[in-house]
Amino acid sequence: MSHSRLVRSRLFSGLLGCALGVGAMAPSAMAWAQAAPTVGGLPDFTGIVEKNAPAVVHVEAKYSGRTPKSAGGAPMQGIDPGQAEIFRRFFGMPMMPSPEEQKHTSLGSGFIISSDGYILTNNHVVDHADVVTVRLQDRRTLTAKVVGTDPTYDIALLKVDTGGSLPTVTIGDSRLLKPGQWVLAIGSPFGFDYTVTQGIVSAVGRSLGAGDQPSTSFIQTDVPINRGNSGGPLFNLQGQVVGVNSQIYSDTGGYQGVAFSIPIDLAMSVVDQLKTRGYVTRGMLGVEIKPVDEDMVKALKLDSAKGAIVVNVSPDSAAQKAGLQSGDVILSYNDHDIVQGTDLPPLVSMTKPGSTVPIKILRDGKEKTVEATIGTMPRDQNGRSALGKAAPSSGSDAFGLSVENVDAAARSQLGLKAGEGVAIANVTGPVAAQAGLQPGDVILMVNQKKVSSVEAFRAATAGVKPGDTVLLLVRRGDANNFIALTVPSEKDQ
Numbered sequence: 001m002s003h004s005r006l007v008r009s010r011l012f013s014g015l016l017g018c019a020l021g022v023g024a025m026a027p028s029a030m031a032w033a034q035a036a037p038t039v040g041g042l043p044d045f046t047g048i049v050e051k052n053a054p055a056v057v058h059v060e061a062k063y064s065g066r067t068p069k070s071a072g073g074a075p076m077q078g079i080d081p082g083q084a085e086i087f088r089r090f091f092g093m094p095m096m097p098s099p100e101e102q103k104h105t106s107l108g109s110g111f112i113i114s115s116d117g118y119i120l121t122n123n124h125v126v127d128h129a130d131v132v133t134v135r136l137q138d139r140r141t142l143t144a145k146v147v148g149t150d151p152t153y154d155i156a157l158l159k160v161d162t163g164g165s166l167p168t169v170t171i172g173d174s175r176l177l178k179p180g181q182w183v184l185a186i187g188s189p190f191g192f193d194y195t196v197t198q199g200i201v202s203a204v205g206r207s208l209g210a211g212d213q214p215s216t217s218f219i220q221t222d223v224p225i226n227r228g229n230s231g232g233p234l235f236n237l238q239g240q241v242v243g244v245n246s247q248i249y250s251d252t253g254g255y256q257g258v259a260f261s262i263p264i265d266l267a268m269s270v271v272d273q274l275k276t277r278g279y280v281t282r283g284m285l286g287v288e289i290k291p292v293d294e295d296m297v298k299a300l301k302l303d304s305a306k307g308a309i310v311v312n313v314s315p316d317s318a319a320q321k322a323g324l325q326s327g328d329v330i331l332s333y334n335d336h337d338i339v340q341g342t343d344l345p346p347l348v349s350m351t352k353p354g355s356t357v358p359i360k361i362l363r364d365g366k367e368k369t370v371e372a373t374i375g376t377m378p379r380d381q382n383g384r385s386a387l388g389k390a391a392p393s394s395g396s397d398a399f400g401l402s403v404e405n406v407d408a409a410a411r412s413q414l415g416l417k418a419g420e421g422v423a424i425a426n427v428t429g430p431v432a433a434q435a436g437l438q439p440g441d442v443i444l445m446v447n448q449k450k451v452s453s454v455e456a457f458r459a460a461t462a463g464v465k466p467g468d469t470v471l472l473l474v475r476r477g478d479a480n481n482f483i484a485l486t487v488p489s490e491k492d493q
Contacts, residue, residue: 043182048239049196054137054167056186058193059121059144059158059231061106061129109187109232110134110158111241113271115165119158120267121231122246123149126156128430134160137194148274152282152349153216154246155267156231157274169233172240174263177204177219185223185245187232199223199259206260207342217346218260219243225259234261269350283351284377286317287324291341300329301365307331308341322359322372329362348374398464398487400429401437403457414475419452420444421475435483437474444480445473 037044108125112118119134126132132144144158160166177183184198199222206218219234225245234243243261270280289308297305307329313319324330330338333347334357351357353376360369404425406416421442427433443451446460447470464470469486 043198043237045184045196045198048184048235048237049186051239052169052233052235053186053194053196055112055169056137056194056233057110057112057119058135058188058191059108059110059119059125060133060135061108061126062131062133063104063106063128064130107188107191107228108230109228109245111169111231111233112166113168113171113268115168117160117162117166118147118271118275119144119160120244120271121156121158122244123151123154123156125231126158127151132158134158135193136166148278148280150270150274150280152280153262153266153270155244155262155270155274157271170238170240171264171268172236172238172242174219174242174265177201177236177242177263179203182237183221183223183242184235185225185229185232186235187225187229187245189224189226189228191228197224202258205340205342216262216266217342218246219263221259221261222257223259224255226255234264266346266350281353282349282377283353283355283374284318285344285348285372285374286314286319287330288312288314289330289341289344292329300362302329302362306340307338307362308344318372318375322370324359324361324370324372325363327363330359331362331367332358332360334358349377353377398466398468399432399461399470399485400427401432402426403443403454405454406442414442415478416442416475420450422451422454422457431485431487435485437483438476440476442475443472444475445471447471448473 037047106125106129108121110119110121110125113120126146127149129146132146133141134144135141140162142160142162144160147157147159149156179201181201182198183201184196186194186196189195189197201219202222203220204217206220207216219242221234223234223245225248229245232245233241234245236242241264243264244267245259245261247260248255249258249260273280288311290311292302292305292307292309294305296302296309310319310324310326310328310330312326313324330344332338333344334351336343336347338344351374353374356371356373358369358371360367402425403422406414406421406423410423411418411420421444424432424437424439424441424443426439427437443457445451446457449460451457451460461470464487466487469484472483472485474481474483
């Protein structure tokens with residue numbers, strides 16, 4: 001594994017104590033139909049900035065320490081730098097702060113998408129915040145309501161009321177982007193409002209998620225993006241928003257020439273649902289896929305490595321009902337070519353459940369088209385309800401955490417014996433977060449019974465239900481500590 005890691009802006013918050021760690025959407029027909037003019041052969045961005053800067057906002061999310069922020073926005077306290085690096089390297093996160101340390105203000109950016117006050121930003125900028133405010137270019141500061149959030153796409157929809165019409169951005173089409181095109185960002189890096197940076201599109205359709213079926217294909221750019229840029233707009237030369245700045249790839253916490261933006265098409269596809277319901281439903285096909293590699297091209301006698309090969313079909317899924325089989329190569333979905341495996345999940349995800357779509361496949365050397373009626377992806381996959389609140393559940397899910405086995409290298413680095421404990425892989429809900437648990441912590445015991453594997457941990461927590469209290473022995477650095485987790489009952493949610 002590379003020592004470099006993908007970091008959302010919220011992960012930088014611990015370094016500075018503040019994700020800076022301290023229809024009628026937009027008038028698209030008339031605005032910026034022509035590309036930006038050039039000066040000395042290079043694009044002149046001044047017109048784009050003058051028109052769009054008033055629609056960009058500075059976002060502040062305040063945390064009291066009572067409502068736990070999702071894992072990631074925390075400084076590392078009480079451990080030496082070497083031990084902290086071990087946790088960063090093997091578990092990808094810094095240590096969880098105490099409740100006092102959680103009292104902070106997270107800074108980010110956003111942009112106004114409708115004149116009546118709807119604003120887009122990143123979910124991780126406002127996640128679990130007690131109070132969210134936005135500051136306009138005219139220096140007005142307004143309290144914002146979090147209308148809804150979408151952790152999967154890392155999008156949040158805010159609403160402010162001004163009693164008047166607000167300036168808006170123009171929404172573009174991120175599907176038209178090509179590597180090499182000029183783009184620019186406006187945001188608040190390090191809290192410096194209305195900072196403009198520029199660069200080019202480095203790649204499109206970039207997959208960053210774990211596993212083989214990520215839901216988001218990112219736009220990769222070399223636009224300088226830093227802490228506080230999160231949630232801000234990425235513009236093309238026509239002055240249209242084509243992305244939402246979200247992540248950077250860094251091993252230092254600073255910009256290193258690789259930044260990622262959420263395509264605006266994905267972001268806008270959830271807006272109406274967030275407005276009306278506060279949460280998002282997604283389409284689900286029900287297949288496990290793999291990219292087509294060169295070995296498969298030879299074995300299957302394919303013309304090229306395009307498409308996604310079906311590894312498994314879920315029982316009673318849209319795919320099974322459509323007749324898809326393991327070994328089928330999906331060439332197109334709803335008339336969109338599948339050039340690489342990562343092209344398929346976002347297309348399925350954006351499909352309205354209940355819709356019937358054509359899927360072109362290659363089976364036994366012959367092309368054929370099947371029609372699938374797309375199902376609904378379960379909303380509780382991440383254990384969270386519409387606004388990121390943990391849903392009542394049983395077993396280890398009720399804690400709001402997931403665990404993984406500790407590999408030999410990490411075990412040696414952390415001084416653990418063979419068969420000793422399981423590592424927290426992710427903190428997904430307030431029960432674990434409020435207790436101060438963090439990815440990288442090692443759970444040694446559950447109710448005074450040793451756990452040595454993921455299976456043992458699941459067995460030890462299988463009977464946990466809302467209202468129960470479980471005692472964990474947790475190791476962090478060189479210290480062990482008992483932590484009691486009480487799963488809230490329905491009335492406490």
